Amino acid sequence: MLLASLNPLSVARGTDIPNAATIDGVTLSRSDVLGAATAVAERIARADRLAVLARPTAATVIAVTGCLIAGVTVVPVPPDSGPAELAHILGDSGAQAWLGEAPPGSELPAIPVRLHARSWHSYPEPADDATAFILYTSGTTGPPKGVLLSRRAIAAGLDSLAQAWQWTADDVLVHGLPLFHVHGLILGVLGALRVGSPLIHTGKPTPQVYAAAGGSLYFGVPTVWSRVVEDPASAQALRSARLLVSGSAPLPVPVFERLAELTGQPPVERYGMSETLITLSTRFDGERRPGWVGLPLAGVQTRLRDERGGQVAHDGEAVGGLEVRAPTLFDGYLNRPDATAQSQTPDGWFITGDVAVIDRDGFHRIVGRASTDLIKSGGYRIGAGEVETALLGHPAVAEVAVVGIADDDLGQRIVGYVVARETVSETDLIEHVATQLSAHKRPREIRFVDSLPRNAMGKVQKRQLG
Ligand code: MLC
Ligand code: AMP
Numbered sequence: 001m002l003l004a005s006l007n008p009l010s011v012a013r014g015t016d017i018p019n020a021a022t023i024d025g026v027t028l029s030r031s032d033v034l035g036a037a038t039a040v041a042e043r044i045a046r047a048d049r050l051a052v053l054a055r056p057t058a059a060t061v062i063a064v065t066g067c068l069i070a071g072v073t074v075v076p077v078p079p080d081s082g083p084a085e086l087a088h089i090l091g092d093s094g095a096q097a098w099l100g101e102a103p104p105g106s107e108l109p110a111i112p113v114r115l116h117a118r119s120w121h122s123y124p125e126p127a128d129d130a131t132a133f134i135l136y137t138s139g140t141t142g143p144p145k146g147v148l149l150s151r152r153a154i155a156a157g158l159d160s161l162a163q164a165w166q167w168t169a170d171d172v173l174v175h176g177l178p179l180f181h182v183h184g185l186i187l188g189v190l191g192a193l194r195v196g197s198p199l200i201h202t203g204k205p206t207p208q209v210y211a212a213a214g215g216s217l218y219f220g221v222p223t224v225w226s227r228v229v230e231d232p233a234s235a236q237a238l239r240s241a242r243l244l245v246s247g248s249a250p251l252p253v254p255v256f257e258r259l260a261e262l263t264g265q266p267p268v269e270r271y272g273m274s275e276t277l278i279t280l281s282t283r284f285d286g287e288r289r290p291g292w293v294g295l296p297l298a299g300v301q302t303r304l305r306d307e308r309g310g311q312v313a314h315d316g317e318a319v320g321g322l323e324v325r326a327p328t329l330f331d332g333y334l335n336r337p338d339a340t341a342q343s344q345t346p347d348g349w350f351i352t353g354d355v356a357v358i359d360r361d362g363f364h365r366i367v368g369r370a371s372t373d374l375i376k377s378g379g380y381r382i383g384a385g386e387v388e389t390a391l392l393g394h395p396a397v398a399e400v401a402v403v404g405i406a407d408d409d410l411g412q413r414i415v416g417y418v419v420a421r422e423t424v425s426e427t428d429l430i431e432h433v434a435t436q437l438s439a440h441k442r443p444r445e446i447r448f449v450d451s452l453p454r455n456a457m458g459k460v461q462k463r464q465l466g
Pocket of ligand 2: 137181182246247248249250251269270271272273274275293352353354366368369376379380381
């Protein structure tokens with residue numbers, strides 16, 4: 001049974017699970033996680049916010065769980081963050097220390113996480129509205145914004161997914177997603193601990209390791225599923241799974257269909273954002289329609305609006321900006337009251353920035369993003385502005401426009417259009433971005449041009465690129 005509290009371990013207290021989490025070659029029982037995480041909680045009880053270098057390891061699982069037990073806010077940090085990103089995340093979040101490993105050269109102190117320490121102290125459940133996580137996510141311009149997620153929102157989100165997918169302690173969850181985003185961390189680690197289903201984290205999510213894992217429930221971004229269907233033997237090994245779930249980016253219809261053919265079951269698709277958690281999904285026992293992300297989850301309301309805020313019909317054809325109201329919504333962007341205000345309508349709906357269609361049965365199809373400046377590549381959200389700023393920091397770059405170009409494997413791939421003031425190689429520019437930002441924000445390609453297409457106001461016309 002699922003409890004209303006967030007402490008993910010409070011669900012099945014008393015019943016140990018010998019293989020609660022297997023990650024990076026380490027298998028932890030539920031009591032290992034509880035004992036080690038409570039020992040962490042004892043060390044950090046006076047902290048307010050701690051940064052966790054979120055490698056897919058047992059130490060990360062224990063650090064995060066320890067913070068949830070102690071009521072300390074976690075700031076997950078992508079382990080390959082570049083110096084500019086790292087400085088921004090640490091400065092903006094006000095993290096007081098690293099919990100576990102610190103990156104080389106960091107001035108913040110580090111509090112060790114000991115996998116073999118144990119404590120059985122019992123902590124009171126922190127307040128429901130306490131901030132569990134500050135998740136950094138890209139906007140169209142500027143550095144990433146810190147999304148404040150409460151314990152209440154996360155608990156509501158996980159419980160509604162468990163209901164929609166009939167996810168129980170009898171499942172074995174398999175995924176190989178990063179642990180600094182909603183998908184891999186909140187759904188993929190906290191969800192498993194809360195439901196009590198053993199987790200197998202595969203490391204890099206290749207078709208072969210998914211096939212070998214023998215789970216019942218699999219999570220993947222569309223790039224993972226595209227690669228799975230390119231490897232029919234691995235895909236066929238997933239026939240014994242109960243449910244395959246795709247999310248974080250649009251699943252191409254041909255991949256949906258091929259996956260259904262090879263595995264004997266159509267995947268479940270779900271839609272969400274760092275700011276809203278997962279709001280729409282097809283159901284374990286409901287229709288799974290290729291290209292559509294299903295119905296609102298428990299407590300979620302959705303509507304479509306046109307550019308002037310007028311109603312758009314839910315008739316399966318009219319396209320509008322998707323707005324949501326949900327118990328899973330974030331509590332704003334840290335230190336950004338301007339951006340927080342802009343993300344909501346005056347009557348309190350969250351503006352997703354996605355454009356969608358809703359049919360008469362309430363089924364949703366995501367048509368795309370309203371802005372070309374948010375790119376989804378391999379399921380990662382990347383702001384064009386952040387990559388442009390990094391490129392403009394190179395002395396040879398006079399002007400730049402970064403766009404996402406359709407890509408069969410990644411959904412979109414990052415391409416930088418550059419007007420150079422002196423000769424420079426594509427590799428030098430890509431490497432320059434890599435010194436500033438995480439690996440997945442590097443452009444895959446640089447296209448040198450004499451000028452960028454601009455309108456009469458001088459604004460770059462990105463839709464003419466690509
Ligand atoms: C990448 N590489 C490059 C490069 N970009 N090399 C040169 N130039 C570039 N521009 C390198 C990589 O470092 C890697 O090297 C190799 O090329 C292959 O890279 P890749 O094609 O990116 O593949 P891979 O590394 O396998 O990554 C694919 C992936 C990954 C699907 C595993 O993109 C991924 O983990 N995505 C998940 C994102 C996610 O979790 N999003 C959820 C957001 S939450 P090497 O040496 O390492 O092989 C959210 C809410 C919701 O959206 O709804 O869930
Ligand atoms: P992120 O902030 O990384 O959480 O990215 C959220 C964005 O991912 C959403 O605004 C959508 O654009 C996109 N997204 C997530 N899930 C889906 C999906 N199933 N189909 C289409 N787009 C999706």
